[in-house]
Every structure is written in C-alpha cells, then in structure tokens.
Amino acid sequence: MSTHPVVLITGALTGIGRATALAFAREGARVVVSGRRANEGQKLADALRALGTEAEFIQSDVRFEDEVRNLVEKTVARFGRLDIAVNSAGTEGESGPVTDRTPEGYAAVFDTNVLGTLLSMKHEMRAMMAQGGGSIVNISSTMGSRGAANASLYVASKHAVEGLTRSAAIEGAVAGVRVNAVAPGPVETAMLDRLTGTAERKSAFLTNVPLKRAGTPEEIADAIMFVASRKASFMTGEVIRINGGKTAS
Template sequence: MSSKPVVLITGALSGIGRAAAFAFARDDARVVVSGRRAEEGRMLAAELVALGAQAEFIQADVRFEDDVRRLVDDAVERFGRLDIAVNSAGSEGESAPVMEQTPERYAAVFDTNVLGTLLAMKHELRVMSAQGSGSIVNISSTMGVRGAAGASIYTASKHAVEGLTRSAALEAAAFGVRVNAVAPGPVDTAMLDRLTANAERKAAFLAGVPLKRAGTPDEMADAIRFVASDKASFMTGEVLRVNGGRTAS
C-alpha cells in the first residue's frame, strides 16, 4: 500500500479549496477533488496530474447526503483509505439587512456551509473511525467569531461550522481522529470581489486589516496543510485564525 496520504477536498474548484489541492499535490499526496461543475473539475484533476500527482475528480454536491456518501466511498474505492479531508465547499449568499432576509436565502447558505459540513464529516468520520486515524479540516471565517452588518446568515453559518468542529472533535478523539478548522480573514478570491463589489470598497475594507492587505489562497492552503499534518498532532477541536490581525482587537 502506498505511503502517500489520501486527501479529499470539497469545494476544490475555486479559491482556497483549489489552492489546497495544488499544495497537497506538491506534497506528493493522492488528491481527490470535488465540486459541482464537472468540466472544471476534470480540468483541475488534469492540472494536478500534470504536476505528477495522483489525482481524481468526483462530482458531488455537499447539500445532498447521497452525493456525499458516494464521494467518500468512491474516494476510498479509488485509493484504499482516507487520511485528510478538507471541507471547503461554501457560499456567502446575498448580503442584506436582517429585516430583509428570507427562509430561501437562509437555506441557500446553511444547506452548503452547515449541512454540507455536517454531512461531509459524517461520512469522512465513518471511514476514519474504522481506520483509527485521520485529520479533518473545516473552513470557517473571521465571521465565525464576529458579527457583520448585512451578512447575518453567512456569519451565523460560520459560527455553526465552528460549533460543529468542536463537537465532532470531542467525538472523534476516541477513534484517534483529529477535527479542526481554519478561519481565513479577507482572501484575494472571487468571493472577496463579490462581497466588496468594486475596487474602492475593496481598498477601504482592506485598510481595516492590521496587515493592510488581503491574504492569498496559497497562504490559507499552507495553514490548512499545517493543521492537517502530523506537525499539529496534539491539536484538535481548535480554530486557527489566519486573518492579518482582524480578530486581534
């Protein structure tokens, strides 16, 4: 059996998830990338293979348990085990004041960010608990510990992800499995561009970051790799905040 770790990444087709896929591929891991868009997923897998990695795309929508169950089972069938899972699939939803929010907007965000994380962990832990080993990294946000006017639903979803992470960590410890989260601050991705709407608003937003810039997807991927690795072997139930100082005060 290969000694190369098997890494599963949801939400791997863009932003932080995509950067993590390349980071683990460069580490010589066997990488399973997943997302909803088949053509983009196949292209990503081909890019990873071109780097010399063993990589495969499996299409799945984390909002649906049958998809998640099949994703995990297919990954294990392909590579024989599951060592690391990065649950990166997420949606920021539509910005609006609380008085204008709707059940539909709530479901659009919570079904991906919260239910998707829960279902992913459920089936990842099913495999990892039987192995007696594994590391799960969920993706939270600076908004996991702060409030944000106009982003109540997204903020609530990330608070929920952190609660799920801590609870799952307490359960998984009995099986030798670690569960943590990485909570990025503003990262230079399409999501940040959508949230800030234009260059002027983006610049004003980043002026409030103590380090005076956005993070990069590669910086977030490095944090994910650390938390997932044996270098963090005594770390579970924790949230690593990587936000340029946004939560320091």
Template sequence: MALAANAALSMNNWRTNMSEHPVVLITGALTGIGRAAAFAFAHEHARVVVSGRRAEEGEQLAAELRALGSEAEFVQADVRLEDSVRELVDRTVARFGRLDVAVNSAGTEGESGPVTELTPERYAAVFDTNVLGTVLSMKHEMRVMLAQRSGSIVNISSTMGSRGAPNVSLYVASKHAVEGLTRSAAIEGAASGVRVNAVAPGPVETAMLQRLTGNEERKAVFLASVPLKRAGTPEEIADAIVFVASGKASFFTGEILRVNGGKTAS
C-alpha cells in the same frame, strides 16, 4: 517507546499517518481556497480527490494536479445532498483504499442584506451548503476515519465565525455553526485518533471577496481595517490547511486557526 514514537512522528513530516502518499479529499475544490489547497497537497505528494459541482472544471483541475505528478481524481458531488456525499467518500476509498485527510471547503456567502430582508429561501441558500454540507461531509468522512482509527478533518470557517458583521448575518451565523460543529466532532473523534479542526481565513483574494466588497474602492476601505493592510492569498490559507492536517499538528484538535492578518487581534 515514547522517544521512538516521537522520532517516527518527526520523520513523518506533514503526513497524518505512515502512508507514503496520504489520501486527501477536498470539497469545494474548483475555486479559491479549495483549489489552492489541492495544489498544496499535490506538492506534498498526496493522492488527491477533488470535488465540486462542475464536471468540466473538475476534470481540468485533476489533470493539472496529475501534471505535477500527483495521483488525482475528480468526483462530481453536491455537498447539500447526502447520497452525493456518501458516494463521494465511498468512491475515494474505493479508488485509494483509505481516507487520511478531508478538507471541507465548499461554501457560499449568499445574498447580502439586513436581517429585516431575510427569507427562508436565503437561509436555505447559505445554510444548506455551509452548514448542512459540513455536517454531511463530516458524517461520512468520520465513518471511514473512525473505522481506520486515524484521520484529520479540516473545516473552513471565517473571521466572521467569531464576530458579527452587518448585512451578512446568514453567512456569519453559518460560520459560527461550522466552528461549533468542529469542536463537537473533535471530541467525538479524539478517542479513535481522528482530529477535527478548522481554519478561519480573514479577507482573501478570491471571487468571494470581490462579490462582498463590490468594487475596488470599497475593497480598499475594507482592507485598511486589516493590521497587515492587505488581503491574504489562497496559497497562504492552503499552507495553513496543510499544517493543520499534518502530523506536525498531531496534538491539535477542536481548534480554530485564525489566519487573518491580525483582523481579530484589533
């Protein structure tokens, strides 16, 4: 029986169950890593629901995914609002009948500055998206996955989820929180066959990196501290997300996969 099960898992390739076209929900899908993940899953023949706050961009993304042959839908949602998240998950299940993979990619770096300049408003601007948004997303994704007794959730952390950095303390703290939430939810979901992990990118060629570094000179100095001497691409991070979500990582839960060019090795 064990050999048969292992053979079935091997034939299953990246998928989390035996569905031919798994259902994947991605929050924060309109830019950067979330957008790259949408294309990566579409190339793997998944049925993809992409979500974000900007309807026009979302519908355009869904159209691009459908042009690749993927069944794709856009659902407008704000991860800071529970009713919005609940509707997002419910509409996904209503459309496709299940939820196999969820990628919680919605995030913001917030406004930079020293601890002495922090305000409750700055705190809320970061934590409402990065932490509350992850909490609400997992709450409703797990509601479905626990009932179907299968599923894989991938949260997006950061290299800063395991270390400190000056002038971005709220972002750093929020990603530490995401990693703690990931580990705790993984323990809760394990008995029901629900895996919860996180991918923690280092510097990636996105608009966020441009905002954080400010200009090309500062960006070059920052990237010089990366052992591979470059930023990652959104597509490289998306490949890691697909792997973590897949059946190839079936014994992988409560873990943080750090994809950062060696940044945390030095």
C-alpha cells in the same frame, strides 16, 4: 498516515479549495477533488496529475447526502483509505439586513455551509474511524467569531461550522480522528470581490486589516496543510484564525 496521504477536498474548484489541492499535490499526496462543475473538475484533476501525483475528480454537491456518501465511498474504493479531508465548499449568500432575510435565503447559505459540512464530516469520520484515524479541516471565517452588519446568515453559518468542529472533535478523539477548522480573513478570491463589489470598496475594506492587504489562497492552503499534518498531531477542536491581524483588536 502513509508517506503519500489520501486527501479529499470539497469545494475544490476555486479559491482556497483549489490552492489547497495544488499544495497537497506538490507534496506528493494523492488527491480527490470535488465540486459541482464537471469540466472544471476534470481540468483541475489533470493539472494535479501533471504535478506527478495521483488525482481524481468526483462530481458532488455537498447539500445532498447521497452525493456526499458516494464521494467518500468512491474515494476509499479508489485509494483504499482517507487520511485527510478538507471541507471547503461554501457560499456567502445574499447580503442585507436581518429584517429582509427570508427562509429561502437561509436555506441557500445553510444548506451548503452548515448541512454540507455536517454531511461531509459524517461520512468522512465514518471512514476514518473504521481505519483508526484521520484528520478533518473545516473552513470557517473571521466571521465565525464576530458579527457583521448585513451578513447575518453567512456569519451565523460560520459560527455553526465552528460549533460542529468542536463537537465532532470530541467525538472523533477516541478513534484518533482530529477535527479542526481554519478561519481565513479577507482572501484574494472571487468571493471577496463579490462581497466588496468595487475596487474602491475593496481597498477601503482592506484598510481595516492591520497588515493592510488581503491574504492569498496559497497562504491559507499552507495553514490547512499544517493543521492536517502530523506536525499538529496534538491539536483537535481548534479554530486557527488567519486574517492579517483583523481579530487582534
């Protein structure tokens, strides 16, 4: 990997994805950010360039293979290679009991969280295998290893992401492509606000975290950067859980 790696981030326009893009840019990486909203994407690319690095926004919806293929191909065409990919695009979907779930609700969650991760890895791995190596970091969740009432589809989707991660890691190893996942607990993002609904419910939710707070997007970005880097060169097929101790008991 070169001194200034080429990094592709899906779901880069908000939350953890955005913090990760900024963190890589501050380290001098050449960054491609992707998402569905062109105006926000161009503003983020401008902010990354203002940090002194090369950056591009490529509009893409990970639910559609043609768009994912185009995203990876344009990244490689622009920078000549792809060293690191962070698959951060995700949605929580609607909450509610299993008995009320619908095929439409299933598709709304799984098309982004699972199919989107699969398609992203498919084309990222092809590019990385052709060049002789690379590092992929998928974003799971604390809910990727446990259950939660009224969140069955989100929970199931993150379990699937972890299964995809482990399987792809075995396939990629022979070509020097590492595939890992970072699984955040509660993080100060708009998604956490949507999930908890009110300040009171959010405060009550966080009392179950041993560190008694939510994480920050920047804390998760630091972990993603470590997992993606040469410092973790013997790590593949792993899920790193960062949740303030929430899964310790």
